[in-house]
Amino acid sequence: SQTIHQWPATLVQPVGSPLSLECTVEGTSNPNLYWYRQAAGRGLQLLFYSVGIGQISSEVPQNLSASRPQDRQFILSSKKLLLSDSGFYLCAWSVLPETQYFGPGTRLLVL
Amino acid sequence: QKEVEQDPGPLSVPEGAIVSLNCTYSNSAFQYFMWYRQYSRKGPELLMYTYSSGNKEDGRFTAQVDKSSKYISLFIRDSQPSDSATYLCAMSAGSGNTGKLIFGQGTTLQVKP
Numbered sequence: 001s002q003t004i005h006q007w008p009a010t011l012v013q014p015v016g017s018p019l020s021l022e023c024t025v026e027g028t029s030n031p032n033l034y035w036y037r038q039a040a041g042r043g044l045q046l047l048f049y050s051v052g053i054g055q056i057s058s059e060v061p062q063n064l065s066a067s068r069p070q071d072r073q074f075i076l077s078s079k080k081l082l083l084s085d086s087g088f089y090l091c092a093w094s095v096l097p098e099t100q101y102f103g104p105g106t107r108l109l110v111l
Numbered sequence: 112q113k114e115v116e117q118d119p120g121p122l123s124v125p126e127g128a129i130v131s132l133n134c135t136y137s138n139s140a141f142q143y144f145m146w147y148r149q150y151s152r153k154g155p156e157l158l159m160y161t162y163s164s165g166n167k168e169d170g171r172f173t174a175q176v177d178k179s180s181k182y183i184s185l186f187i188r189d190s191q192p193s194d195s196a197t198y199l200c201a202m203s204a205g206s207g208n209t210g211k212l213i214f215g216q217g218t219t220l221q222v223k224p
Contacts (some may be wrong), residue, residue, distance in 0.1 A: 043199065
């Protein structure tokens, strides 16, 4: 069966510090991978998606970046965090257009 | 106008009630329709998905799609306190290989014992 992992679960970082969130998927090959952000009381905002190794598409302009160094690994990064980067970050995978599966999420608080 | 509209609630019902959750959308290209359940501080969990119009039933849950009205619904029968969560609708045009979903804001449901 397929599983998706995200770490860390919770992160508190000062403004201006770097960020690296990691997501890995097990039990499937060549998945589409996605990074979302969910602000409190709001829906999911798609940040990045990837259809293959090294292929990254950005949905919104921001100071975040994403990379996919391996087939089942997706990394979200920032060189300098802003207060507005606080939120709940979710990684998801899919191989079919009608199903997308989410990880447990990382709660980021930027102070 | 947002592509997908969903009443955020909160919706509070007594245990055993029938719950109706709804979303409207504006993009007639959407073909795939999904419902996710999200417990507090957890990732969304895929509940059901349907393709095009029609109904789909899974246990106490029924998903309906009316493409002519651009309206989708999720019904929960015999609601339980464990159903208390935020329910997110999502949809996709399914074109190409990106699989991008457009989500509603989510409806918070509380089922009281």
